Amino acid sequence: MRMQDASKLIAGLQAFGLDKREARLYLASLRKGPSSVLELSRATHLPRTTIYPLLDRLTQEGVFRTGKQKNRAVYIAEEPGVLDRRLRERQAVFSQITDELSTIEEIGSSSxxxxxxxxxxxxxxxxxxxxxxxxxxxxxxxxxxxxxxxxxxxxxxxxxxxxxxxxxxxxxxxxxxxxxxxxxxxxxxxxxxxxxxxxxxxxxxxxxxxxxxxxxxxxxxxxxxxxxxxxxxxxxxxxxxxxxxxxxxxxxxxxxxxxxxxxx
Missing domain, CATH: 3.30.870.10 (Endonuclease Chain A)
Known part of the structure; x- marks a missing residue:
């Protein structure tokens, strides 16, 4: 993959709410399929001590799923379509409160x-x-x-x-x-x-x-x-x-x- 394409993908994932390291993890997992922490560490050149807390957060956010493969724990990147649907759902929820947030901002100004x-x-x-x-x-x-x-x-x-x-x-x-x-x-x-x-x-x-x-x-x-x-x-x-x-x-x-x- 060209560097320009990788940068575009990382920028898109950052728009979803991932930071650069999390985006690298997600892309690596998409390419490799179900992967252990060691495999993800090798693919991203990130130390395992860094990857563990990132995967914990991404799993809680629904970006990764955990599973078992040959008696070992693996992490599975969620399908892009699922992430897109969740992003749309978040946007819909946020859109419902934008007027109220604007009112709070307007009323809160004392000047x-x-x-x-x-x-x-x-x-x-x-x-x-x-x-x-x-x-x-x-x-x-x-x-x-x-x-x-x-x-x-x-x-x-x-x-x-x-x-x-x-x-x-x-x-x-x-x-x-x-x-x-x-x-x-x-x-x-x-x-x-x-x-x-x-x-x-x-x-x-x-x-x-x-x-x-x-x-x-x-x-x-x-x-x-x-x-x-x-x-x-x-x-x-x-x-x-x-x-x-x-x-x-x-x-x-x-x-x-x-x-x-x-x-x-």
Whole structure:
């Protein structure tokens, strides 16, 4: 085998998680078949004292199997197809937790930072971050319809509102007063939310969400962006402004509503 080919094979096995010595052991065993430690030592030029712990680890990882041949212990390299299947299984398992790991990384940062999200998946990631942040309430200024530019109403009701209610996270929201927002507010009690009205002529093209030490801005679908600012100073300042508006805002008349008019 040419040196270039051997280097390529070793690099591929390193991608599987083997170091260079382990890769040499695996290749030697594939070529020779079931082999004793002495035979592998001769084939790889590695001392037996080095090979024993390597084989122990590789056997535990499922890269080698042990067996008996003519009353002697031998090590058998697992078939390449089996290793490929295991690598795919590992990738699938890891892929299931990448979003959660990213959220942990984002939340764990204590320094001021800005994170950008885009599109429908970006909005879903933003809400997952809010709900995994550990807050028991958030404050929001919205038209009440902006999220429907990104997700369909069933998702808004079941996933965004439904998950919040399950986790008992309270929502306080300010909305311009109109027919549609009155329908939303009618469901406040059922949807664990308290709302107040701003004047009908107030323009809020971007939704603002305050939670913990973070502030999220969700633009219209035309601009297609979510901007998350992590800053205790900014969060406190905007929360103070929200509190001032809340005190001046109009309290709605309470009517018995039905689940799922909208809002968040």
């Amino acid at each position: 001021p930072s800005i994170t950008y999200y885009e599109g429908t998946e970006g909005l879903k990631r933003l809400w997952r971050r809010i709900y995994r942040s550990g807050v028991k309430e958030y404050h929001m200024m919205t038209t009440g319809v902006g999220f429907l530019e990104y997700v369909k109403k069933p998702y808004l009701i079941k996933q965004i509102i439904g998950d919040r209610v399950k986790q008992k996270i309270m929502s306080y929201q300010l909305l311009p007063e109109n027919r549609y927002t009155k329908e939303i507010v009618a469901n406040d009690v059922n949807e664990l939310r308290e709302s107040r009205f701003l004047p009908a002529n107030i323009e809020l093209p971007a939704t603002i969400i305050l939670f913990g030490q973070e502030v999220a801005f969700v633009t219209t679908r035309k601009e297609n962006a979510m901007i998350l600012v992590t800053s205790g100073d900014i969060a406190v300042s905007l929360r103070s402004l929200f509190s001032l508006l809340w005190q001046c805002a109009k309290m709605p008349e309470r009517d018995e509503g039905v689940w799922g008019a909208g809002g968040a």
